[in-house]
Amino acid sequence: MDRSISGTGDGRGARPTAHELARYEALFAARTRSMKSSAMREMMALTERPDVISLAGGLPDTSTFAPELYAKLMSAVAAESTARALQYGPTEGMASAVDCIVEVMAEEDTLVDPGEVIVTTGGQQVIDLVCKALIDPGDVIVAEAPTYPGAVPTFGAYQAEVAQIEIDGDGMPIDELERTLDGLAAQGRRPKFIYTIPNFQNPGGVTMSLARRRRLVEVARERELLVLEDNPYGLLRYEGDPLPTLYSLDAEAAGRGPAADLVIYLGTFSKILSPGLRLGWAVAPRPVLEKLNLGKQGADLCSSPVTQLFVAAYFQERDADGNAGWRGYVGRLRDMYRRRRDVMLESLEEHFGDDARWTRPQGGLFIWATLDERIDTTDLLALARKSEGVAFVPGRAAYMDGRSGSSSMRLNFAGVPDQDIREGIRRIGKVVREQVGLFGTLTGSSPAQAPVKPKRPDQPGADGSAGLADVVSLPRRDRDGSARRRQDR
Amino acid sequence: MSAAKKVAVLKGGRSLERQVSLRSGAHAQEALARLGHDPVALDVGPELVSQLHAAKPDAAFIALHGPDGEDGTVQSLLDAIGVPYTGSGPAACMCCTDKVLAKHLMRGAGIPTPESHSFGEAAIKELGAAAAVADVEGEIGFPLVVKPASQGSALGVKFARTSEQLPGAMVGAFSYDEKILIERYVKGRDLAVSVLDGEPSSSQAQPPAESRESSPPEPVALPVVEAVPREEDFYDYESRYEIGMTTFVCPADLGAETSARARELALEVYELLGCHGVARVDLMLDADSGELWVLETNVVPGMTETSLLPQAADAAGIGFDELVARVLASAWTR
Numbered sequence: 001m002d003r004s005i006s007g008t009g010d011g012r013g014a015r016p017t018a019h020e021l022a023r024y025e026a027l028f029a030a031r032t033r034s035m036k037s038s039a040m041r042e043m044m045a046l047t048e049r050p051d052v053i054s055l056a057g058g059l060p061d062t063s064t065f066a067p068e069l070y071a072k073l074m075s076a077v078a079a080e081s082t083a084r085a086l087q088y089g090p091t092e093g094m095a096s097a098v099d100c101i102v103e104v105m106a107e108e109d110t111l112v113d114p115g116e117v118i119v120t121t122g123g124q125q126v127i128d129l130v131c132k133a134l135i136d137p138g139d140v141i142v143a144e145a146p147t148y149p150g151a152v153p154t155f156g157a158y159q160a161e162v163a164q165i166e167i168d169g170d171g172m173p174i175d176e177l178e179r180t181l182d183g184l185a186a187q188g189r190r191p192k193f194i195y196t197i198p199n200f201q202n203p204g205g206v207t208m209s210l211a212r213r214r215r216l217v218e219v220a221r222e223r224e225l226l227v228l229e230d231n232p233y234g235l236l237r238y239e240g241d242p243l244p245t246l247y248s249l250d251a252e253a254a255g256r257g258p259a260a261d262l263v264i265y266l267g268t269f270s271k272i273l274s275p276g277l278r279l280g281w282a283v284a285p286r287p288v289l290e291k292l293n294l295g296k297q298g299a300d301l302c303s304s305p306v307t308q309l310f311v312a313a314y315f316q317e318r319d320a321d322g323n324a325g326w327r328g329y330v331g332r333l334r335d336m337y338r339r340r341r342d343v344m345l346e347s348l349e350e351h352f353g354d355d356a357r358w359t360r361p362q363g364g365l366f367i368w369a370t371l372d373e374r375i376d377t378t379d380l381l382a383l384a385r386k387s388e389g390v391a392f393v394p395g396r397a398a399y400m401d402g403r404s405g406s407s408s409m410r411l412n413f414a415g416v417p418d419q420d421i422r423e424g425i426r427r428i429g430k431v432v433r434e435q436v437g438l439f440g441t442l443t444g445s446s447p448a449q450a451p452v453k454p455k456r457p458d459q460p461g462a463d464g465s466a467g468l469a470d471v472v473s474l475p476r477r478d479r480d481g482s483a484r485r486r487q488d489r
Numbered sequence: 490m491s492a493a494k495k496v497a498v499l500k501g502g503r504s505l506e507r508q509v510s511l512r513s514g515a516h517a518q519e520a521l522a523r524l525g526h527d528p529v530a531l532d533v534g535p536e537l538v539s540q541l542h543a544a545k546p547d548a549a550f551i552a553l554h555g556p557d558g559e560d561g562t563v564q565s566l567l568d569a570i571g572v573p574y575t576g577s578g579p580a581a582c583m584c585c586t587d588k589v590l591a592k593h594l595m596r597g598a599g600i601p602t603p604e605s606h607s608f609g610e611a612a613i614k615e616l617g618a619a620a621a622v623a624d625v626e627g628e629i630g631f632p633l634v635v636k637p638a639s640q641g642s643a644l645g646v647k648f649a650r651t652s653e654q655l656p657g658a659m660v661g662a663f664s665y666d667e668k669i670l671i672e673r674y675v676k677g678r679d680l681a682v683s684v685l686d687g688e689p690s691s692s693q694a695q696p697p698a699e700s701r702e703s704s705p706p707e708p709v710a711l712p713v714v715e716a717v718p719r720e721e722d723f724y725d726y727e728s729r730y731e732i733g734m735t736t737f738v739c740p741a742d743l744g745a746e747t748s749a750r751a752r753e754l755a756l757e758v759y760e761l762l763g764c765h766g767v768a769r770v771d772l773m774l775d776a777d778s779g780e781l782w783v784l785e786t787n788v789v790p791g792m793t794e795t796s797l798l799p800q801a802a803d804a805a806g807i808g809f810d811e812l813v814a815r816v817l818a819s820a821w822t823r
Contacts, residue, residue, distance in 0.1 A: 374656070376657070379645065382665050435664070438610070439660055441613055441619050443656050444619065
């Protein structure tokens with residue numbers, strides 16, 4: 001008797017020979033197959049620990065908000081609006097919160113009709129609702145490469161096919177976009193929308209030039225395509241002149257007052273006030289807005305009245321000179337983040353090798369750094385986290401295929417104090433040098449003799465790494481957005 | 490059923506497999522509660538020993554994957570403070586977790602395992618070991634798999650088709666461990682055999698007063714599970730065990746002879762490495778030769794809803810609660 005046989009043995013008994021035992025899997029919707037939690041994302045979850053310097057998050061620094069003001073506003077909401085704060089609110093958002101949104105958008109020279117605004121639970125919900133309203137399985141979205149890592153799982157969950165267009169120092173190249181659209185048209189397909197982060201792109205750190213903004217709106221209008229303009233950081237500009245939003249350019253072209261035709265605008269209070277409030281918004285053409293509203297009813301009925309009333313109370317605040325308090329706060333954030341950006345740029349200069357290049361953002365929260373192409377930043381993160389206690393977002397998180405961008409990383413300079421930025425970059429630099437050194441030893445060349453990468457062609461390559469290198473080699477956008485200056489770093 | 494026991498469920502920790510471990514632990518906890526025990530969940534961290542001192546459990550149920558949980562660290566600690574625990578003891582944990590050591594032991598015992606060589610980072614840096622890589626390439630041939638010696642998750646497991654890809658694969662694997670294994674890639678079917686100590690007699694299922702020397706019940710090999718990747722021709726280790734990317738078939742659709750041989754091999758490895766209570770042995774069925782090759786042994790197999798061990802137990806008619814009861818019993822049969 002073979003003692004290894006227990007219970008119903010292989011291939012006998014009443015069970016079918018190929019009994020599928022992924023029991024729960026059979027119950028899941030097909031779309032969950034593209035909702036995979038990757039090993040890389042699980043590793044990133046591990047970096048959220050107090051002993052790790054994390055340059056990974058998308059965090060603003062909320063420690064700068066005055067505790068007394070927070071207490072005062074919450075008390076005012078509690079005392080003056082108890083019943084409303086504790087009640088459901090309208091799906092489209094409370095009028096007093098919408099007024100604040102109109103005010104914020106006016107700050108970026110973008111006029112909107114309050115009737116075309118919907119308050120959402122963070123900007124993230126806008127991405128979800130837009131997909132919910134527009135995407136059937138297999139539909140195409142055009143996005144930038146790299147793109148916002150937080151949009152990647154959302155697009156995946158709706159089973160969208162995503163065409164990613166390599167950005168350069170001026171954002172998404174529109175001629176490249178047109179080629180992609182033509183290619184799709186040749187297959188009888190058209191994207192449901194174009195997803196772009198024109199200001200201080202996440203994670204690329206670059207800003208779309210004015211010429212490209214205009215051309216993008218023209219292309220959208222010529223081809224009747226919707227554009228989702230994701231603009232969380234527009235007011236966090238540290239240098240240079242603000243550029244018009246796609247929304248305002250589209251409205252101008254449509255010529256019917258403030259309303260845009262084809263641009264859905266995504267805004268958020270997360271970066272200018274607090275992500276903990278979970279308040280964002282969309283401004284959209286009415287027919288789209290109606291679908292977003294229906295989608296939101298199914299998702300969460302309404303965003304929290306408590307935090308909407310908080311924002312409304314906050315926007316009433318005036319400083320000693322009678323100026324709006326929120327503008328002063330954003331101004332202070334700008335000063336602080338500008339300094340942190342500069343600290344990070346200096347630290348990169350000091351600690352990253354000659355093979356590394358990075359963007360020099362004019363605003364926002366992120367720098368995108370690209371290392372020696374042989375280094376895989378997902379593996380690097382494992383080592384950096386373990387041996388040095390430092391974390392960043394591996395470049396692969398910004399690509400739908402989970403493979404491109406493997407030698408790049410996203411670094412947040414806004415959420416941690418200066419000394420942590422310096423120390424974090426020093427630690428990453430140390431790990432990079434170790435890996436490059438190991439490569440040198442394994443390939444029989446010292447790090448300094450590592451193969452020199454060929455000069456990049458002017459046109460970014462179709463494949464991830466080559467195009468990305470171009471992004472980072474063009475850190476400054478020239479004023480007119482035309483003549484590109486190539487820098488080594 | 491024996492009397493209710495206070496059971497500390499050790500889970501979480503700091504390893505890359507933290508998430509899986511939390512899920513395994515939660516499932517085990519629920520089952521222990523259903524069995525009438527009193528489970529106490531402990532997310533393993535700096536407070537572990539003081540938490541154990543405070544909780545004074547009758548036993549520890551180890552649902553901790555990766556380093557600490559599988560390399561003998563926690564087991565040694567539990568031995569030191571006198572808390573009985575499920576599964577293998579420190580020596581077996583060390584043998585199984587160190588893939589290099591396990592390969593040497595298997596080879597010595599004549600168990601078929603793919604050719605391999607190991608390299609330490611220190612040897613590369615200080616002994617000029619890089620020059621030996623070419624010898625290994627020549628001996629083993631491509632394609633190759635490069636693995637961190639002690640990493641349980643798929644992260645860091647790299648595939649090299651050519652000589653040019655090998656340094657990158659090695660640097661990648663070295664990110665997870667100072668010692669790596671370069672192994673011949675066996676193309677074929679991915680199999681796993683879980684081994685479980687047999688049904689304990691009622692006297693063995695509780696902490697015996699005097700009869701501590703009772704020998705563990707004979708281990709049995711559960712039905713073979715096959716992991717079938719969804720996308721053919723696309724060998725991606727990182728998606729291998731992710732829900733949705735792989736379909737698991739149990740019992741695997743193998744000939745009676747092959748499946749019996751796989752289970753025999755698993756039992757031989759289980760005994761060779763000194764495993765106790767439960768373990769999962771991963772094998773490859775060579776597509777070309779039809780031979781079975783043992784890859785590695787996992788001493789703390791996953792207990793999530795889609796993990797291989799519960800699936801195999803289910804195919805053997807052992808429900809999840811019974812599985813947990815049997816694993817728990819292993820705490821007192823060492």
